[in-house]
Amino acid sequence: MYTKKTKENCVDIQQWCSCYLLSRHECCGSHTSENTRLNQWAAILLQHIHAFPTSTLSTVRFSNRLILKNETGSGCFYCAVPRWFVCSHGGGRQRKLKANSLAGFHHVWRWRRCRLVVNVSCLCDSPGIYVKRTHTTVILKTTPTMDDCAQERPLFTFGVIADIQYANIDDGYNYSRSRRRYYRSSLQLLRNAQESWSESAVKPEFILQLGDIIDGFNKGHNASERALDTVLREFSSSPVEVHHVWGNHEFYNFSRSALLGSKLNSTLHTDRILSETRPGPEIYAYHFSPFPGFTFVVLDAYDVSLLGREESSEQYKSAMNVIRQYNNNEDLNCPPACEGLEQRFTMFNGGFSKEQLDWLDSVLSSADDKRERVTIVSHLPVHPCSTDPICLAWNFDELLGIIRSHSSVVCFMAGHDHDGGYVKDKDTGVHHLTLEGVIETLPDSNAFGTVSVYEDRMVLKGSGRTRDRVFLFP
Numbered sequence: 001m002y003t004k005k006t007k008e009n010c011v012d013i014q015q016w017c018s019c020y021l022l023s024r025h026e027c028c029g030s031h032t033s034e035n036t037r038l039n040q041w042a043a044i045l046l047q048h049i050h051a052f053p054t055s056t057l058s059t060v061r062f063s064n065r066l067i068l069k070n071e072t073g074s075g076c077f078y079c080a081v082p083r084w085f086v087c088s089h090g091g092g093r094q095r096k097l098k099a100n101s102l103a104g105f106h107h108v109w110r111w112r113r114c115r116l117v118v119n120v121s122c123l124c125d126s127p128g129i130y131v132k133r134t135h136t137t138v139i140l141k142t143t144p145t146m147d148d149c150a151q152e153r154p155l156f157t158f159g160v161i162a163d164i165q166y167a168n169i170d171d172g173y174n175y176s177r178s179r180r181r182y183y184r185s186s187l188q189l190l191r192n193a194q195e196s197w198s199e200s201a202v203k204p205e206f207i208l209q210l211g212d213i214i215d216g217f218n219k220g221h222n223a224s225e226r227a228l229d230t231v232l233r234e235f236s237s238s239p240v241e242v243h244h245v246w247g248n249h250e251f252y253n254f255s256r257s258a259l260l261g262s263k264l265n266s267t268l269h270t271d272r273i274l275s276e277t278r279p280g281p282e283i284y285a286y287h288f289s290p291f292p293g294f295t296f297v298v299l300d301a302y303d304v305s306l307l308g309r310e311e312s313s314e315q316y317k318s319a320m321n322v323i324r325q326y327n328n329n330e331d332l333n334c335p336p337a338c339e340g341l342e343q344r345f346t347m348f349n350g351g352f353s354k355e356q357l358d359w360l361d362s363v364l365s366s367a368d369d370k371r372e373r374v375t376i377v378s379h380l381p382v383h384p385c386s387t388d389p390i391c392l393a394w395n396f397d398e399l400l401g402i403i404r405s406h407s408s409v410v411c412f413m414a415g416h417d418h419d420g421g422y423v424k425d426k427d428t429g430v431h432h433l434t435l436e437g438v439i440e441t442l443p444d445s446n447a448f449g450t451v452s453v454y455e456d457r458m459v460l461k462g463s464g465r466t467r468d469r470v471f472l473f474p
């Protein structure tokens with residue numbers, strides 16, 4: 001009788017948690033740290049409740065004790081120890097719970113350095129579950145053990161993939177002919193990623209597609225729509241929501257106005273994005289919170305660019321002014337220098353407008369106040385040590401300045417440089433990851449990642465040429 005969590009259940013529980021937080025907040029005064037901690041408790045509690053067959057639970061209370069009630073109203077799971085919360089299931093990795101599969105497992109409730117181990121048994125599996133505490137032991141913890149690590153469940157996970165650049169054409173090469181491009185195989189590599197995400201023990205909350213979903217060659221073959229449909233069909237083989245970032249190849253295939261009305265505009269197709277989370281109607285940037293205490297910001301790295309703008313537009317003229325200060329080549333795709341940071345002033349790159357930077361600044365200020373953890377994503381990298389400089393955003397330095405003036409940012413993720421890259425900013429401890437591009441990945445390999453988010457870190461499990469990394473929060 002395992003019932004998948006539904007939006008209705010989530011909303012109820014979320015509403016309940018908010019009420020709880022409000023009442024706690026009033027009692028305790030408005031101390032930010034207390035509020036943050038309460039948010040974290042509620043977040044962890046929510047995560048756990050989602051693991052229960054929520055349809056069988058009608059009431060949840062959590063005031064110095066936790067009571068989960070079944071639909072007949074009788075308490076079925078009860079803990080009277082103040083301020084303990086359910087943290088993870090014993091017995092290792094999270095498993096899909098059937099109504100009676102809670103039985104026989106230890107549930108570990110944690111508070112500070114203590115652990116309360118609850119052994120549960122299942123008395124009845126239908127229509128409601130009756131879970132009874134049969135045995136408890138309180139263990140004082142000193143140092144974490146392997147057992148603890150094995151039992152730790154992430155708060156949530158998400159998938160990342162970059163530069164799929166699918167086209168139904170034969171393999172080719174990059175501009176300098178130093179790297180082979182596998183246009184057809186990129187679809188199979190996306191399929192591999194989807195399979196891996198759908199089989200993972202903790203299903204991803206969402207996927208970040210970091211831009212260049214189809215290659216510009218599609219345009220010449222009049223195949224842009226067809227290629228996009230092919231790739232999006234692959235993404236829709238799983239119900240997980242996808243956040244699409246825009247890269248240069250999006251603009252080789254579609255105009256900005258077409259993109260704004262397309263399936264690549266995730267603000268139109270994702271429930272949790274509110275219109276007030278955006279800087280303006282023409283800029284494709286927004287933020288969302290997949291989990292309490294965590295914010296993700298999607299940036300538009302071609303907001304100032306020659307790509308996607310009408311030649312007659314003011315935006316085109318001002319982008320031309322920027323690039324012309326550094327690049328005098330007739331072909332503006334040809335970099336102005338052979339080395340150094342000025343190489344970035346090419347037509348296949350772009351930058352962030354003042355409007356977008358001001359908006360980001362205000363989003364991060366609010367996140368600082370709420371002590372949230374922020375991950376920023378963009379097609380173009382912004383840290384010179386995380387990429388070949390030819391792939392940097394034009395005004396990467398302004399963006400880095402904003403990140404450095406806020407405490408909430410923990411990670412910046414980008415694509416574009418198909419070789420990938422990584423650096424931890426030495427001033428801020430912010431992790432800058434450039435993900436390897438699918439398009440230049442051998443057909444028998446892979447390039448994607450699954451990120452598990454914990455309270456103090458994110459753990460990237462890489463596949464194929466994407467390597468494993470741990471991003472400790474600064």
Ligand SMILES: Nc1ccn([C@@H]2O[C@H](COP(=O)(O)OP(=O)(O)OC[C@H](O)CO)[C@@H](O)[C@H]2O)c(=O)n1
Nearest residue numbers: 174175212248249333334335348390391416417418
């Ligand atoms: N040195 C160069 C590089 C590229 N071009 C032309 O620019 C267009 C886009 O290039 P492309 O390699 O397809 O862009 P990607 O986003 O896949 O990769 C980004 C960087 O190139 C990675 O280094 C295309 O028309 C190229 O021919 C150029 O003229 N000169």
